[in-house]
Amino acid sequence: MPVTSVGARSVDRERPRPVGTAVTGGGGRAFVLGATGYLGRQVVAVLQDEGFDVAALSRRPDSAAELAAMGVRPVAGSIDDLGPYEAELRSADAVVVVGRMPYEREEPLVADLERVLGVASGASPPTLLFTSGTGVLGVPAPEGQWDQRSFAEDDDFTPPPWLQLRVRTEHRVRRLADRGIRSMVIRPPLIWGLGGSLQVPAVFRSVRTTGHACYVGSGLAVYSNVHVVDLARLYGLALRRGSPGAVYHAVAGELDFRGIAEAVATVTGTTTRSLTADEASQVWGPAVARTGLSTNSRSRAVVSRAELGWAPVHLDLRADILTGSYRRAHAAGEL
Ligand SMILES: NC(=O)c1ccc[n+]([C@@H]2O[C@H](COP(=O)([O-])OP(=O)(O)OC[C@H]3O[C@@H](n4cnc5c(N)ncnc54)[C@H](OP(=O)(O)O)[C@@H]3O)[C@@H](O)[C@H]2O)c1
Incomplete structure (x- = not known):
């Protein structure tokens, strides 16, 4: 059955925390799925700072060395069969899912x-942190139009059809809180x-493929x-003091896609260009164009x-493109 509207009401946020899940200190053993990824690497660093002994799934022969260099114990396997590393998972105080895997998996x-x-x-x-994404809150903008709707963690929302699967997974994770697992979703x-x-790298890529920094329609979607x-x-704060069954957001600001393209155009010495939805699909591929950029x-x-007392320190995406990490990565030929 399709999910049409979901929110906090599906999980009872008022119930008392199960015994043993009150505020926890750092330390213990963590097992990470997706440790070699863009976000995964930073999550591993936080876990290590929190005193966790980190092991991680190693799917590829060469990722074992990458993980070892990060101070992480590689455990060979795949997400298709947990059997070979079940004991590792069971002995972990925290399991963190932070890899980019197909939604249907x-x-x-x-x-x-x-x-x-x-x-x-x-x-x-055990604690289970599962990474979703605010794409599930998405309001499609095929012409790049702005939409006023904005969602806190427990607001009801209607997911786009192509992300209903991910919302179902979020629900499943949250319901584990009723089964003795301290589960949380980070979105x-x-x-x-x-x-x-x-x-942001996709907009840099559009410069390479079209000669312009591209956005969809009016570029006012955000x-x-x-x-x-x-x-x-x-992730560290959620491990320390998150509530079973909770969803957590992390937001520092907003910059519409035209603003991102303008900053990329400045850095690359080119101009911006508006794309139709069909053109965007050709430039970025249908999934990224639809879910990520329109x-x-x-x-x-x-x-x-x-x-959790979370607050962002880094607040300015535009500055990071114009004068920060993206300018440096572009200069190094990495974008
Ligand atoms: N980047 C964003 O702006 C963004 C925004 C919202 C939500 N998210 C969510 O955050 C999570 C991480 O995103 P990311 O940008 O860090 O992704 P990423 O860098 O592409 O993640 C790569 C990681 O995922 C692992 N992985 C890929 N396919 C897998 C599979 N079939 N089974 C198990 N592991 C697999 C990779 O392992 P190998 O090294 O073995 O290939 C690697 O560790 C995803 O759930 C994504 O949806 C990201």
Whole structure:
């Protein structure tokens, strides 16, 4: 059945925390799926700062060396069969899912984790942090038009049809809180910083492929945004004092897609260009064009700020493009 409207009411946020899940200190063992990714690397650094001994899934032969260089113990395997590393998962105090996997693989993975973590033998319940994205809050903008709707963590929303699957996974994760797993969902907006991520590099890529810094339609659609290091700190705070079943946002500001393209045009010495939805699909591929660059996805981190005391330090995406990490990455030929 399609999900049409979802929000906090589906999970009882008022119930008392299960015993053993009150504020926890740092330390213990963490197992990360997606440690080699853009966000995963920063999350690993935060976990290590918090005193966690970190192990991570190593899917590729060469990722074992990458992980070891990060001070992470690689564990060979895949998300398709947790069997070979079930014992690792069970012995972890925290399991953090932060990789970019196909949406249709996310819910089966959570079901498998439920089976494994549900029989964890530790003294306190295991924590599961699952990474979703505010694409689920998206309001399609095929002509690049702005939309006034903005969502806090527990607001109701209607997901775009292509992300209903991910919302179902979010629900499944949150419901694990009723099964003795301290589960939480982290829902990042557009992530930026360190010259990486998805949307900003995609606009740089459009300069290479079209000669212009591109945006869709009027370019007034907007994603809320956060710096990757600030976002990673939210994982640490959620581990320390997050509530079972909660969703957490992380937002530092907003910059519409025309504003991003104008900054990229300045850095690359070119001009901007508006694309139709069809042209955008050709330049970026249909999925990135639709979900990432012609959608409004405006969010507010109300619960993260109030409950976890999270606040961003890096506030200016435009400056990071014009004079910061993206200018440097472009100069180094990395974008
Ligand atoms: N970047 C953004 O702006 C943004 C915004 C909102 C939400 N998010 C969410 O944040 C998460 C991480 O995003 P990211 O930008 O850091 O992605 P990323 O850099 O592309 O992530 C790559 C990581 O995902 C792992 N991975 C890829 N395919 C996998 C699979 N089939 N099974 C298991 N692991 C797999 C990779 O492992 P290998 O090294 O083994 O390939 C690597 O560790 C995703 O859930 C994404 O939807 C990102």
